[in-house]
Amino acid sequence: MTLQKLINQIRKKKSFLCVGLDVDLTKVPSHLLQTEDPIFEFNKAIIDATHSFAVAYKPNTAFYEAYGVKGWQSLAKTITYINENHPDIFTIADAKRGDIGNTSAMYAKAFFNDLQFDSVTVAPYMGKDSVEPFLAFEDKITILLALTSNAGAFDFQTQMVNNEELYKKVLQTSLMWENSQNLMYVVGATKAEYLKEIRKIVPNHFLLVPGVGAQGGSLDEVCEYGLNADNGLLINSSRGIIYVSNSTDFAEKAREEAQKLQQQMEKWVR
């Protein structure tokens, strides 16, 4: 999916909502546990219930790998289901990968070719040659961690490197990489005031913003400081949507929460 198609979808649905599919079997409704693939059945129900209000889905690979081969199968079935039934949806493998060049190329192959995701999240610590193999896929998007939403972000990301914070150095450096127009950036919503600074460095790129809701970030603040002419935001909610109910009405409740967020976003969409 091209960036322009994503922007069109945002305008059509009046939403830049991304739903995080972080499926923990200890939290899904018990009636699903008797099905052959509870993770997939859960995702399918959530997707069917929320896709009118969301432009993107983001499975976090950790929640699938924790269940081994079966989990990886559920991930494959989920992305195939989205691509076949909702081709207008932007898909994100939240994998936070990154390794030396030939190894990152294998990760890119895993998520872009084998699983057919539109994008993957990547960690910056190993630098240019660990990210460029992802960017080499010109019709795919690489989403680089910049400033994350957790407490540990202050351990290194906000440390001063030559008079500026490390995350700013990451943003600036990444702009010089081949195909950097295909980058997006992860920026935690719990630090909305940082968005103003970030927009000075990357005015045109999309930002993937986790941390609204369960992690405490304010949607309106994120919009105020983060929106650009293309909208330029994907705001993610995981637990705040998918775990509202753990009964048979879980999908209906998820739909209601997704709709609430879409309604809050509507006034901001450009």
Added chain:
Amino acid sequence: MTLQKLINQIRKKKSFLCVGLDVDLTKVPSHLLQTEDPIFEFNKAIIDATHSFAVAYKPNTAFYEAYGVKGWQSLAKTITYINENHPDIFTIADAKRGDIGNTSAMYAKAFFNDLQFDSVTVAPYMGKDSVEPFLAFEDKITILLALTSNAGAFDFQTQMVNNEELYKKVLQTSLMWENSQNLMYVVGATKAEYLKEIRKIVPNHFLLVPGVGAQGGSLDEVCEYGLNADNGLLINSSRGIIYVSNSTDFAEKAREEAQKLQQQMEKWVR
């Protein structure tokens, strides 16, 4: 496996060799491609041929994920094969994971509980709460990226943060984390001169050193600057061992290369 058992194995085998199992199907001998699980068959042959000279095996997860569900199955079979047939071998999931706390806990579950690896490599960018869920497994080892062997290491890792390089800040900070005695660190062999500095900060921890051989690092230099009283080194070779031959003699040739490295290590073992 406890650290003391690993140290005992190093002394017994007079080797601190780690063999990287980075299986690329375009590089394995063609006669294996007709088997049901070529990746596993390749690994099994390499392990059977080299285990007398190696104390650790390190599959890099990228090379398995690139083949989807089947690849993850090959990874699971490989680790099970090692644990069942060579319980004296230390196993490393080279996965370079790292995410917010509850998500890192799922990754830890994937590699420590589900796959039963002894250790996993972890990226530091997201800080303390992204690493501690791994360290919470007290009988497992968490291997933190410090200074990697690729060119991109100079993009951020060697940048100055308050008058010291970022990788030193990572080392120092990580020592304050819960269960930090269970940390090892990735340090690229292509930068052997850095090992002296690194040993000032972490004199007692093990270092996992990739980049000897194919990536250009010198084994003797790494030993000179990196060894400590427990030996404290795992030196990895992947391509330099597993891809010497792509004919039916691949395992025999791998054995010869592993033996050569073991013989170079022998004089250094303490």
